[in-house]
Amino acid sequence: MVRPHVQGPRITRRxxxxxxxxxxxxxxxxxxxxxxAVTSAAFQxxxxxxxxxxxxxxxxxxxxxxxxxxxxxxxAVLFHEHLSARWGRxxxxxxxxxxxxxxxxxxxxxxxxxxxxxxxxDIGRNIDALRRIATESGIPxxxxxxxxxxxxxxxxPARRTPTHCPGRAPSLRCAALGAQPPGRARS
Numbered sequence: 001m002v003r004p005h006v007q008g009p010r011i012t013r014r015x016x017x018x019x020x021x022x023x024x025x026x027x028x029x030x031x032x033x034x035x036x037a038v039t040s041a042a043f044q045x046x047x048x049x050x051x052x053x054x055x056x057x058x059x060x061x062x063x064x065x066x067x068x069x070x071x072x073x074x075x076a077v078l079f080h081e082h083l084s085a086r087w088g089r090x091x092x093x094x095x096x097x098x099x100x101x102x103x104x105x106x107x108x109x110x111x112x113x114x115x116x117x118x119x120x121x122d123i124g125r126n127i128d129a130l131r132r133i134a135t136e137s138g139i140p141x142x143x144x145x146x147x148x149x150x151x152x153x154x155x156x157p158a159r160r161t162p163t164h165c166p167g168r169a170p171s172l173r174c175a176a177l178g179a180q181p182p183g184r185a186r187s
């Protein structure tokens with residue numbers, strides 16, 4: 001049997017046990033004082049959050065109106081959401097605009113300042129539903145422009161290799177099928 005060559009750093013058993021010990025210690029700390037464990041991991045002392053800077057006159061074009069970036073304050077932006085999409089189905093839960101508007105409104109109370117909907121007409125996005133969600137929730141929504149849908153990337157060359165593999169470069173598919181790259185004998 002030919003064993004595959006594994007690349008990357010190798011660690012000793014002692015180092016692995018040390019890493020496991022650190023993980024166990026962190027979990028005990030979380031049991032003793034969960035808030036301290038989370039806050040110490042999330043915040044570094046001596047650093048303060050800075051708001052991003054924008055060029056003078058910059059705007060964010062939402063479905064309902066243009067807003068200045070400063071109007072969002074320190075709120076978070078969800079930048080790849082699908083608030084209205086059918087995904088080829090006759091019905092989808094996003095058809096319930098009232099429910100989605102309520103969820104978006106709730107996200108606003110949790111600190112979300114703006115949502116960017118990444119939908120496209122090809123997946124069943126309904127722009128009127130997005131406008132209604134923005135109106136009812138009070139959260140600005142930016143919609144992806146209606147240009148062409150994003151191009152699908154071709155598979156990497158290793159995945160395009162034919163499954164029979166003779167005379168071809170080795171690939172993951174060849175290995176999965178048990179084919180040997182040229183010049184290597186089975187053992």
